[in-house]
Every structure is written in structure tokens, then in C-alpha cells.
Amino acid sequence: MAVFVWDKHKQPLMPCSEKRARLLLKRGRAVVHKRYPFTIRLKDRVGGDTQPLRLGIDPGSKTTGLALMRESDGxxxxVLCLxxxxxxxxxxxxxxxxxxAFRRRRRSAHLRYRAPRFNNRTRKADWLPPSLQHQVDTVMAWVKRLSKLAPITALDKELVRFDTQRLDNPEIS
Structure with a gap:
């Protein structure tokens, strides 16, 4: 697992190993800036050379995987962290x-009548179901958070289509 590093002016530098971060903290050259994800801030360095970093995204229905990778020649x-x-x-x-269900119960119980409303059911053009909207928002928030912690230059997203009907009947075309 890599440790995120910021310079004196809170600009992201290349992530370092846990051992190097421990040595920097022990020698007083760095301070702990954030605990999760663990980030240190160097006291004596401003700027520096960085290598291209790529963030890989593997979406799924229950979990999404993120991988921060350093690109080398070719x-x-x-992989720096997952x-x-x-x-x-x-x-x-x-x-x-x-x-x-609560709403239906209120309508059917002997309470003050609350009629169903149908004129407030318009959807915007970019509407997504709330569960999918949560997935999109969570992934976007973590991409923004990681781009502030590391000098990310590119994003990769795995795009796959999965046919669930084929699991039941493999001869479907």
C-alpha cells in the first residue's frame, strides 16, 4: 500500500512506500496530514518531478474496484494501491x-385522507434510479478525492456487458 505525499504547499507528489513515510516522519521531515487515506505532508519540499499515474475503475453492481497505477516505459x-x-x-x-409502504398504509388506514398525487411525477432527462445514482456519485467522489491526493494524469474504466439470461440458458442468441 502506498502512502500519499503532499509538498509544503499541499500539492500532490508521487506516493511513497510505507517504510519511506515512516522514515520521513521519524526524522521530522514530514507530518501526518490525514489518516484515511493516509497522507503525509513534507515540511521542506516544494514541487518536484512526478511520473504519470493512471486510475483504473472496474464497476460492478455491489462493489467497484479502483486501482492507482504508475506507468513505466511501454x-x-x-500498482501502487487498490x-x-x-x-x-x-x-x-x-x-x-x-x-x-408507509405511504400506502396512511392512505388505507382510517386517518385523514391523503390522496395520491400524480402531477409531481416528472423526471429530468438525466434521471437515474436512486441506487444507480448512488453508485455514480460515490465513484465520482472517490475519483475527485484521489485526484487531490495524487497527480493522476489518466483514467481507465472497464466497460463490460453481462448477459444474465445466458446463465440460465447458454443457447440463447
């Missing part, structure tokens, strides 16, 4: 269903 990549984001899609769906 096609070789060295993250796994757990999505709350099922919890969000369950909460919305519970809210709808």
Missing part, C-alpha cells in the same frame, strides 16, 4: 420500498 504498469467501494444499492431500494 505498457508496463505498477480500493474497493461497497455500494448501498440494495439498502436504498429497501428504504424506498419501505417509504412507499
Amino acid at each position: 505498457e508496463q504498469r505498477h 480500493f474497493e467501494l461497497l455500494h448501498r444499492g440494495f439498502q436504498i431500494k429497501k428504504a424506498l420500498e419501505q417509504r412507499a
Whole structure:
């Protein structure tokens, strides 16, 4: 696992190893800036050369994987750190269903009548279901957070289509 490093003016530098971070802290050349993700700030350095870093994103329905990689000569990549984001899609769906059940109960109980409203059901053009919107927002927030911690120059996103019907019947075309 790499340790994120900032210079004196809080600009991102190349991540370093845990051992180097420990030595910098022990010698008094750095201070702990943030605990999660662990980030140190150098006291005596401003700017510096950085290598190209690439952030890889592997989306999934329950988890999304993030990998911060250093690009070296050619096609070789060295993985600096890995993250796994757990999505709350099922919890969000369950909460919305519970809210709808409460609303239905209020309408059917012997309470003050609350008529269903249908003129407030317009959707915007870029609307996504709340569980998917949560996935997008979470991944975007972590990409922004990591781009502030490390000098990321490129993003990779794995795009795959998965046919769930083929699991049931492999001869479907």
C-alpha cells in the first residue's frame, strides 16, 4: 500500500512506500496530514518531478474496484494501491420500498385522507434510479478525492456487458 505525499504547499507528489513515510516522519521531515487515506505532508519540499499515474475503475453492481497505477516505459504498469467501494444499492431500494409502504398504509388506514398525487411525477432527462445514482456519485467522489491526493494524469474504466439470461440458458442468441 502506498502512502500519499503532499509538498509544503499541499500539492500532490508521487506516493511513497510505507517504510519511506515512516522514515520521513521519524526524522521530522514530514507530518501526518490525514489518516484515511493516509497522507503525509513534507515540511521542506516544494514541487518536484512526478511520473504519470493512471486510475483504473472496474464497476460492478455491489462493489467497484479502483486501482492507482504508475506507468513505466511501454505498457508496463505498477500498482501502487487498490480500493474497493461497497455500494448501498440494495439498502436504498429497501428504504424506498419501505417509504412507499408507509405511504400506502396512511392512505388505507382510517386517518385523514391523503390522496395520491400524480402531477409531481416528472423526471429530468438525466434521471437515474436512486441506487444507480448512488453508485455514480460515490465513484465520482472517490475519483475527485484521489485526484487531490495524487497527480493522476489518466483514467481507465472497464466497460463490460453481462448477459444474465445466458446463465440460465447458454443457447440463447
